Amino acid sequence: MTEVAGSSNSNNLLLEQFKDICAVDTEIARRFLTESNWNLEAAVHLYFHANDPEAIQNDDNARNEHEIRRRNVANPRNEAPANQNAVVRRSSESQLDTWGAWFRALLALPFRLAYFSLREIFLFIYALFGGNALAITNPREDLQKFLTAIANYPNSERINWFNGTYNEVLNEAKSSVRFLLVYLHNPSHQSTETFLDKVLFNKIFSDFVRDNNIIMWGTDVRTNEGYKVATSLHELTYPCLSLICLRENRMACVLRINGMHEITPVLTALQTALAENQRFLNAILHERAQRELDNRLRREQEQEYQIALEQDRAKLNERRRLESERQDAERLAREEEENLLIKKQHLAEIRERLRAELTNELAVKGGETIRISVRFPSGAKFDKIFGVDDSLEKLFNSVLVHATCPDDFSLVSSYPRVHLQCAPDWYREFSSVEENFGGTKTFRQAGLENSLVVLVRDNDA
Incomplete structure (x- = not known):
């Protein structure tokens, strides 16, 4: 001393x-x-x-300190063997x-x-004023420094470290519902190399971590990131392992292992903590599975509802289309009927005017004449004498004003059977037969100089 x-x-x-x-x-x-x-x-x-x-x-003093720390952090309620007393649980802090x-x-x-x-x-x-404060770095730089330094230790490849910041690894453990084991690395501590060789990089330990699907994350306590993590975990004793998991919707430290220990009590303490807290993770997994099932059922119901809604919309659109077509057809029929009525009224007015004109027409006197005998589809008939130089339109008008004459008709001679082009141009809108409207000739020009029987053909029949 x-x-x-x-x-x-x-x-x-x-x-x-x-x-x-x-x-x-x-x-x-x-x-x-x-x-x-x-x-x-x-x-x-x-x-x-x-x-x-x-x-x-002094070795004696170091042993005394270890013994004092062991007494202070021992958990009297822990049922583990006596050589595990240095393992500290969060639920029973040192006294x-x-x-x-x-x-x-x-x-x-x-x-x-x-x-x-x-x-x-x-x-x-x-x-x-220029003191030796911690260098200002970002968490990723601190993490890379730790990973680079830890890789220099023998058998370090046995541990698959999570490559992310402390916040990222907490989010990963929370989202994947897995245990997180945080290692606080202090390279200046005399027990660090022994702890890494005997515990952390021991094949039994790495197999335990892999078999239990534990996320491993570490940091150097000399860096800003490591200092912040050590402060948040309230750790001052190294080496240190902290087991963290999701409990009651928050990340909680459920086990802390401080100082150098043999691998057997470390694994026993970890296994006990995993067994005690697995029910919390199982409850969270069950809740998430139930929520996912509910969401899937809700999505399926929503999909079925959308399909039924689309079918209803299609049926409604089809009904609307058919109704629209029906209304259009009725409108067209109504318009056609109205147009036909207007045409009939117009034709009736023309007939009245022509009938008045024919009533006042003077009889043919002298010159060459031709007798025309007109036969209607109803069986009615009349005879009339025309001058051979009269226009065939006179014959057409005489037929049109007859009481039994159809609205749409054509004139055909009985023998020789010839279609007589005698309709005036104004009759085009009333006839459904294409002919040379307005190009009427005289009887002589049409070669009609002898008596003739003319048949009235109903174009609507």
Whole structure:
């Protein structure tokens, strides 16, 4: 042990002050003060922030510290073997040894709060004026530094590290409903290499991680990312493994393993924690499966509803189309009927006018004449004498004004059977037969100079 600086009374006073501030026994206080050359501030800083056995070169003191830590973090309710007492569960945090220690810690609380506040202010000012603060990096750079450094250890390839930030690995564990094992790496710790060789990179451990589908993620506590993760997990003792899983819709740390241990108690503690918390993951998986089933049924019902809706729309559109066609047909029929009625009225007016004209027409006197005998489809007939130089339109008008004459007709001579082109041009809108309207000739020009029987043909018949 290094030589004590100062008188015995001063050393005893420093011991009592350190014990009051840190709530530890005389042996631990003396060890940290000795390592700090009896500088109280440096010793307190070393205790709260180093907490590292490497700062203590004496093997006996290191063993004493391990024993004290083992007693402090032991879980009296844990049913695991005694050599697993150093495994700490989140549900039973470490406790102080005696009621006196509790009382001393309570009295020292204001001093500790003042110390930490002053220390943070000091570190801020120190970093502001060029102190050796942590380098400003991003989480991905810190992760790559860790992966590069950890790859240099033997058998490191046995662990498949998650390549992502702490937030990303938490989201992955939450979305995939898997356990997450976080390793806090402190390369300056004297137990780190032994822990990596005997535990973390042991084939039994890697097989355990793979068989239980555990996500492995690690970080160096000397980086910004590692410091933040260690702070959020409230870890100051290394090496450290923290088991995290989804409980009650939030990520919770369900197991912490601090310090160097054999692989058997580590695996036993992990297996126990997995068994205790698997029911939470199973409940979440069941809930998600049920929700997915409900969503799938809802989607199927929605799809069936959409199909039925499309069918109803198609039927409605078909009914509307048929109704529209029916209405169009009725409208066209109505318009056609109205047009036909208008045509009949117009033709009736023409007949009345022609009948009046024929009534006042003078009889043919002198010259060459021709007798025309007209036969109607109804059996009615009449005879009339025309001059051979009269227009055939006169014959047409005489037939049209007859009471039994159809509205749409043509004139045909009986022998020789010839279609007489005698309809005037205005009759085009009333006839359904194409002929030379308006190109009427005289009887002589048509070669009709002898008596003739003319037949009236109903074009609508």
